Amino acid sequence: MAIKQLLKRTSGWLYLNSPVGRNQLQGAGVILMLHRVLADDPAAALPHRNELCVGPKAFEHLLVWLKKHFDCVPLMEIFQPGKVRSERPKITLTFDDGWRDNALNAYPLLQKYQVPASIFLSTDFIGSRQRFWWESIGETLWGSHGRRAQLLLITSLQQAGRPLPEPFAELDVERRSLALLHFLQSLKTLSPMTLNRLTDACPDESLPQALDWHQVRSLEASGLVRFGPHGASHAIFTGLDDQRLHEELSRSRDALRDGCSRPLPVYCYPNGDNDARVREQVATHGFPFALGTGTGIYRGTNDPLNLPRLGVSQRVACNPQLLSWRLYRGGRA
Numbered sequence: 001m002a003i004k005q006l007l008k009r010t011s012g013w014l015y016l017n018s019p020v021g022r023n024q025l026q027g028a029g030v031i032l033m034l035h036r037v038l039a040d041d042p043a044a045a046l047p048h049r050n051e052l053c054v055g056p057k058a059f060e061h062l063l064v065w066l067k068k069h070f071d072c073v074p075l076m077e078i079f080q081p082g083k084v085r086s087e088r089p090k091i092t093l094t095f096d097d098g099w100r101d102n103a104l105n106a107y108p109l110l111q112k113y114q115v116p117a118s119i120f121l122s123t124d125f126i127g128s129r130q131r132f133w134w135e136s137i138g139e140t141l142w143g144s145h146g147r148r149a150q151l152l153l154i155t156s157l158q159q160a161g162r163p164l165p166e167p168f169a170e171l172d173v174e175r176r177s178l179a180l181l182h183f184l185q186s187l188k189t190l191s192p193m194t195l196n197r198l199t200d201a202c203p204d205e206s207l208p209q210a211l212d213w214h215q216v217r218s219l220e221a222s223g224l225v226r227f228g229p230h231g232a233s234h235a236i237f238t239g240l241d242d243q244r245l246h247e248e249l250s251r252s253r254d255a256l257r258d259g260c261s262r263p264l265p266v267y268c269y270p271n272g273d274n275d276a277r278v279r280e281q282v283a284t285h286g287f288p289f290a291l292g293t294g295t296g297i298y299r300g301t302n303d304p305l306n307l308p309r310l311g312v313s314q315r316v317a318c319n320p321q322l323l324s325w326r327l328y329r330g331g332r333a
């Protein structure tokens with residue numbers, strides 16, 4: 001392990017276990033941000049998946065560590081603390097998008113350790129076969145769906161003016177994954193229409209990627225998981241005109257009202273992007289709280305419509321002490 005990483009882990013541990021650290025975190029809350037829990041740890045560790053995916057072993061390791069150092073509470077307990085005062089800082093888990101693996105791989109472990117969580121759904125995807133472009137394009141380029149599908153997509157990308165960087169195929173696994181990560185990030189600037197067209201050029205998978213409403217309701221019935229909206233189509237809010245923003249907000253809110261018995265009064269911005277106009281609209285649509293992706297800790301003084309979170313990658317889940325280092329730094333990396 002690199003010296004720097006060792007120092008981060010050790011000073012983070014000291015912070016969490018010292019009176020100074022405990023005092024500073026008294027009354028504060030930590031909101032963790034996750035996306036997917038894959039069935040396989042080495043697959044989750046590759047750079048193009050690392051940020052959005054954790055593996056089951058890493059996730060279990062994280063849950064054990066969290067239970068040791070924190071009170072793991074439902075999200076609303078962070079904003080509206082109950083009467084029970086605790087010495088330990090509070091932490092809560094949030095998952096973005098509504099991936100099917102949240103039910104298949106994350107939930108059994110949440111249940112085993114009795115850790116509550118909130119899942120934020122991009123509601124157009126729930127119960128449909130509509131696919132997340134990042135996943136479909138990324139995995140097709142990675143070769144997960146065969147060489148033929150990969151070549152077809154490479155041609156479509158060329159036609160869209162976004163050719164895959166040249167030596168991609170010759171790189172070793174780690175470098176190829178890193179190159180893919182950078183390439184996928186560069187595609188974020190394409191229009192939703194182009195991204196849809198490219199996603200359509202990827203082969204159909206046998207299973208839908210997103211949760212269905214039956215899964216949503218049974219997770220909710222467990223009492224351990226609650227749900228909130230994360231856009232309808234996952235379009236980035238800051239790029240929408242007022243009318244389309246209103247449609248995204250009302251469609252996602254109404255889908256949650258129809259599909260769940262107790263949806264959260266908390267919105268979660270797609271990609272975290274928000275500005276004053278977006279925040280005002282979210283409040284107008286009946287949400288007193290909203291989650292961004294800015295890193296930080298909840299101390300009761302934050303803008304309730306742009307609450308900070310700490311992202312959990314496979315690397316962090318394997319080394320949760322890195323989280324205490326970020327807490328020590330006030331949420332900065």
Ligand SMILES: [Zn+2]
Pocket residue numbers: 096097230234270271
């Ligand atoms: Zn998202």
